[in-house]
Amino acid sequence: KAFIAPPGSLLMAGDYSQIDLRALAHLSQDPSLLAAFHNDEDIHSATAAQLFSVDASQVTPDMRRLAKTVNFGVIYGMSDYGLEQATELSREEASRFIADYFDKYPGVKQYLESTKEQAREMGYVQTLLGRRRSILEINSSNRQVREAAERMAINMPVQGTSADIIKVAMINLYREMNQRQLRSKMVLQVHDELIFEVPE
Known part of the structure; x- marks a missing residue:
């Protein structure tokens, strides 16, 4: 049908395009997230490059998919347990990914807490x-x-x-x-x- x-x-x-993440960038005023959008970057690939410590050109589809889960998970308040359940990561890896995300986008962390x-x-x-x-x-x-x-x-x-x-x-x-x-x-x-x- x-x-x-x-x-x-x-x-x-x-x-x-990526309206929720753009709204998050505006509301949080996180410089790195704003710059990624101003530079017309693929935000999921940019996040993956940071999380995996690789150049954006080396980001694989699996890396991007995981970064996308983290990007949207943050908006929904996903915990390390939630990320573990949504991916194939261990709880320790999930916790590290979330911590690395907030290291990359500290303005987002500050916005969420405030x-x-x-x-x-x-x-x-x-x-x-x-x-x-x-x-x-x-x-x-x-x-x-x-x-x-x-x-x-x-x-x-x-x-x-x-x-x-x-x-x-x-x-x-x-x-x-x-x-x-x-x-x-x-x-x-x-x-x-x-x-x-x-x-x-």
Whole structure:
């Protein structure tokens, strides 16, 4: 089963490249992460080169895949145990990879810690555009509840900012398409991707 365009039309997709990691770079203001994006680097390969202490040209697909897991895992508050489960690394190796990641991107570590601290003090976190989410469980005496709230606290500003950006883009595109009286239609949004039905 699949979505298909009606006769005379095509489906066209456009997406934001690595929007969550770009949001993290902006929110954390980590110099190395910002530089990687400003230099149009493949962020997963750049992270792999650092983690494996090799030149970017020597990064293998397996190295890149692992770095990608670490990059996204950080956004979701992944622990060394979580990384061990998601990869073939030992717990010790996973712990070292996470430590090396934060050595490469110390601004990210500082941002994540300050975000958790803000949630503890204020009871909420917010996106770049000011949308808030209550994180009342972050001060729970139950360790599992507290750690889940900490993961939510560091994840929401990043993914929420990405969601805000795509929603603003949708509004702007809708207005622009109507103003130009285009026959194209926005038909679907999937995380960082917009899908349009356009005339052939």
